[in-house]
Amino acid sequence: xxxxxxxxxxxxxxxxxxxxxxxxxxxxxxxxxxxxxxxxxxxxxxxxxxxxxxxxxxxxxxxxxxxxxxxxxxxxxxxxxxxxxxxxxxxxxxxxxxxxxxxxxxxxxxxx
Amino acid sequence: xxxxxxxxxxxxxxxxxxxxxxxxxxxxxxxxxxxxxxxxxxxxxxxxxxxxxxxxxxxxxxxxxxxxxxxxxxxxxxxxxxxxxxxxxxxxxxxxxxxxxxxxxxxxxxxxxxx
Numbered sequence: 253x254x255x256x257x258x259x260x261x262x263x264x265x266x267x268x269x270x271x272x273x274x275x276x277x278x279x280x281x282x283x284x285x286x287x288x289x290x291x292x293x294x295x296x297x298x299x300x301x302x303x304x305x306x307x308x309x310x311x312x313x314x315x316x317x318x319x320x321x322x323x324x325x326x327x328x329x330x331x332x333x334x335x336x337x338x339x340x341x342x343x344x345x346x347x348x349x350x351x352x353x354x355x356x357x358x359x360x361x362x363x364x
Numbered sequence: 365x366x367x368x369x370x371x372x373x374x375x376x377x378x379x380x381x382x383x384x385x386x387x388x389x390x391x392x393x394x395x396x397x398x399x400x401x402x403x404x405x406x407x408x409x410x411x412x413x414x415x416x417x418x419x420x421x422x423x424x425x426x427x428x429x430x431x432x433x434x435x436x437x438x439x440x441x442x443x444x445x446x447x448x449x450x451x452x453x454x455x456x457x458x459x460x461x462x463x464x465x466x467x468x469x470x471x472x473x474x475x476x477x478x479x
Contacts (some may be wrong), residue, residue, distance in 0.1 A: 286467050291465050295455060295470040303442065329402075350395060352468065356406045 254279045255328045255347050258355035265333050271327040273358050276342035284346040285326040287317055291339045299341070302326065313337070335364045350353075368471035370456050376477045382444040388437055389458030397468065398431055398441050399455040405415045407455075413439065446478045 259274035277283065285302040300311025309320040317328045326343060343355040369388040377383055389396050397412040411421040413433045428447070433439040443450055453475050457468035460478070 271398075295472050296457075296468070297470070298467040301467050350412055350414055353410065354407045354409075 254345070254347055254353055256343055256353050256355040258340075258343050258358050261356065262357050262359045262361070264361045264363065268332050268334055269326040269362075271328070271333045271337070271342075271360070273341055273360070275326045275328065275355060277324050277343075277345040278324070279324075279345065279347045281347060284352075285317070285319060286344040286346070286352070287311065287315070287326075287328050287331075288341065288342040288344060288354075289339045296342060300327075333360075333362050335362045340360045368456055368458050368469050370454075370471035370474050372474060373472065374475045374477075376479065377446055379447055379478055380445045381478075382442065383446045383450075383478075385440070385441040385454050385456075385476070387439045387456030387471060389439070389456070390460075390469055391437065393458035393469070394436070394461045395459045396433060396439050397429060397457045397459075399457065399470075400440070400452045401455060403475075404454045410441070410454075441477075446476075448478045451477050 255278045259275045287299040288296040289299045290296045299315055300309050300317055301352050302309045302319050310316045315330050317326055319326050340357045340359045342357045344352050347351040368390055371386045395414050400408045400410055400412040408423060410423045411431045412419055416433045428474055429443055431441045453473045455473045456471045458467055459468050
């Protein structure tokens with residue numbers, strides 16, 4: 253069955269630290285990949301997406317993600333986090349059909 | 365565009381009562397999804413519609429849950445009778461390309477508390 257795995261459930265960083273959140277998926281065909289962010293008490297918002305082309309995708313607020321097909325990975329990165337980046341981050345994969353599969357989420361807490 | 369609109373934002377009800385959650389997708393979006401989010405189970409897909417037709421309702425937990433989409437601009441999720449374990453945040457999401465090819469736009473959610 254298709255699945256999305258986010259390696260870390262909780263991450264705690266200090267401001268200015270670099271961030272990398274892992275995401276792996278299980279599907280051998282063509283995929284569309286997404287990262288969503290959910291700030292405390294709010295709804296999910298699209299952070300960035302990958303369809304094709306350059307595997308390094310840049311999103312809003314300085315986030316980027318790299319698609320490595322051979323590793324079935326789509327890790328999220330940010331060189332220097334801010335307190336305002338405290339949120340839950342969801343990796344999501346769309347394969348064929350109508351469904352997008354979401355990972356379990358990673359809660360990031362940034363210490364000021 | 366006002367985005368995906370859900371109502372009510374908060375609902376507190378007693379066990380056994382009927383609850384109806386409402387969603388208005390973004391105009392022109394042809395796919396609509398209902399999700400439930402809890403601390404224990406995370407984000408769960410309940411049902412999704414394409415062109416107003418239910419495509420997959422395998423995520424609906426029990427017969428107490430039902431969803432309709434009578435037209436392209438309106439959908440409801442009904443729980444009858446409600447139980448305390450239904451307490452969660454229910455999100456509606458829509459997308460313009462079949463199944464989320466462009467990513468989803470989520471509504472602000474309905475926080476349901478069943479006491």
